[in-house]
Amino acid sequence: MAVTLEPQVRIGKLAIGALGALALALGTLQAVVEPSLPLLQDDLGIGPAEGSLIFITLLITGAVVAPIAGKLGDRYGGKRVLVVLMTAVSVGGLISGMAPNLPVLLLGQVLQGAMVGALPLSFILVRKHLPPGRTQVAVGLVSGLFTGGGLVGMLIAGPIAQGLSRHWMFAIPTIAIIAATLIVARAMPDDPPAGDASKIDWPGVVLLSATLIALVLGVSAVTGGGLPPLAIGAVTAVVAALATAWVAVERRAPSPMVDLRMLASPAIWSACVVTLLMSLGFGMAVYLVPQLLSVSADGYGFGADSTQIGLFLVPATIAGVVAGTIAGLAARRFGPRAVITAGTVVTATALIALASLHDAAWQLVVARALIGFAVSVSLVALLAATATAVSTKDTGIATSLLVVTRVVGVALGAQIAGAILGAGTDPVTDLPTEPAFTTGFVIAGLTTALALLIVRVMKKGTQS
The missing domain is CATH 1.20.1250.20 (MFS general substrate transporter like domains)
Known part of the structure; x- marks a missing residue:
């Protein structure tokens, strides 16, 4: 009977603490928009309908990026992909902070949405470097601090936006993300890539992304009301067709996305x-x-x-x-x-x-x-x-x-x-x-x- 060897404990408190601090900062950046949305609408001269685009944009990006980041992390190493992803998130946070209008802010939110991919990448790192018992504890810690960041973001968004400006509301959590990422890059040991020489399943990536985007936008449109039954049927058919095509591609791919x-x-x-x-x-x-x-x-x-x-x-x-x-x-x-x-x-x-x-x-x-x-x-x-x-x-x-x-x-x-x-x-x-x-x-x-x-x-x- 084959025996599965547990990974050696090769990361200490500094590396785990850095992952936790990164999760806290990411949760904070994600949460600052909601309590300050009225201020953003007044400052940018937009209405509630345009303001809702901010949440939808972040949601769509997160839903699309998370599985792709997880797959790339499995193949090329969680640390390498995490650093690249956090670079994109940091750029997005800075763009959001300096945004003079809604289109630029939405661009920043698109890049910020990549933060959802940080969770599976963190789980890859703790799985590779910790035994199962400690892996479960570390997963809970990172997840809990990401949720805790949401509380911090909700509490500090208003005071920072009103006391300083809306620009600092995005900038301060982004600076914390940059600092935590640098510590992770230095304290976390490299995790070896899977060594898979097969090509990335890009058709599967595209179809999964399209399915998720259609699902999120379709649900938003249908539940928003006003669509005739024929349009609702069309939305359902599009989502079903994309999902079916994705399954068909994954069944034939030599190295499928999922x-x-x-x-x-x-x-x-x-x-x-x-x-x-x-x-x-x-x-x-x-x-x-x-x-x-x-x-x-x-x-x-x-x-x-x-x-x-x-x-x-x-x-x-x-x-x-x-x-x-x-x-x-x-x-x-x-x-x-x-x-x-x-x-x-x-x-x-x-x-x-x-x-x-x-x-x-x-x-x-x-x-x-x-x-x-x-x-x-x-x-x-x-x-x-x-x-x-x-x-x-x-x-x-x-x-x-x-x-x-x-x-x-x-x-x-x-x-x-x-x-x-x-x-x-x-x-x-x-x-x-x-x-x-x-x-x-x-x-x-x-x-x-x-x-x-x-x-x-x-x-x-x-x-x-």
């Missing part, structure tokens, strides 16, 4: 489905809770402004950071399957409870914090399990598939929640009715609960 045999293994497909279902429920909660908080206090809402909503959501963000940092430890102690099951149960229960228990702001704050903690600990445990369940040469592409699934799932969940509220809007007040929120929370909870059926068939080997 090995479909790996994708068909229980450990991978079940992890992707669980990630999608939990991300859908989480995305709906991310959209519904702030909307409910902002509804006028004269009715069933609380009349909270943007600043108050941000403060209400701080506990949820902190919970997500804590969950990310302890998820690896929990997965090593109790097994990923147990952690994922517990997280799914808590998430589904909290979402369904919100359908009836949303009469006080503290109920929303507590439930949102529970959801943030449970989802983060579950998805990080999935990432950690996947990173150690596949061969070392496939770590990047396998984990990047989960990262992309999470990004698309959260975005899709938010769009679905928006459509539910739109369908339940009172024509007199032009505000969503309370039953619309109730319906949204119930659907989010039931969607998340479906993940329990998939967890039952997850490969038992992921527990070790």
Whole structure:
């Protein structure tokens, strides 16, 4: 029987700390736009419709770059590709900071979106240089700090933009990214490339990218309303055709972008489905809770402004950071399957409870914090399990598939929640009715609960 040797521990605290600092800075840069969007719109002379392009641009780039970065990292070495990617992100951050108008800002956001690829590349490095137990802990640490960067970005964006300027709002996190990248380049040992002499599957890369772009734009267009049934059918047909073409190309490619045999293994497909279902429920909660908080206090809402909503959501963000940092430890102690099951149960229960228990702001704050903690600990445990369940040469592409699934799932969940509220809007007040929120929370909870059926068939080997 073949014996799999664990990698030697060849990286110390400085290298792991540098990866964590990089993840923190990236999360900060990613989050600065959302709380400062009104200021950006006024400064650049754009409206809400143009402002939404900033988020869509970042999302599309991240969804496209993550699997490509993971694949290239598997082949050419995680450190080499990470440094190149962070160079692009740094240029994007500087362009965003100096942008005089929307087109230039969008260019910066396109380059910044490449930051999503940093996560699978970091997982490649810790997988190659640490044994499985410590790999799970390191994956949790990096994921948790990326989430923590989101909290930092939301808290500092307004004060920096108002006290200094919007330019420094992008520049300060970018400077931190440059510094952390330099430390990673110096402290992290080189990881050897896979030595694969075959050509890169560029047709597969192009078709996967086109499929993801069509999916994101299609979902945004369909849930935005106003499309006739024929147009919705056309969008669905285009996405299906691109996905079918991608599968056909991958089946014939000598060195495919994604090995479909790996994708068909229980450990991978079940992890992707669980990630999608939990991300859908989480995305709906991310959209519904702030909307409910902002509804006028004269009715069933609380009349909270943007600043108050941000403060209400701080506990949820902190919970997500804590969950990310302890998820690896929990997965090593109790097994990923147990952690994922517990997280799914808590998430589904909290979402369904919100359908009836949303009469006080503290109920929303507590439930949102529970959801943030449970989802983060579950998805990080999935990432950690996947990173150690596949061969070392496939770590990047396998984990990047989960990262992309999470990004698309959260975005899709938010769009679905928006459509539910739109369908339940009172024509007199032009505000969503309370039953619309109730319906949204119930659907989010039931969607998340479906993940329990998939967890039952997850490969038992992921527990070790």
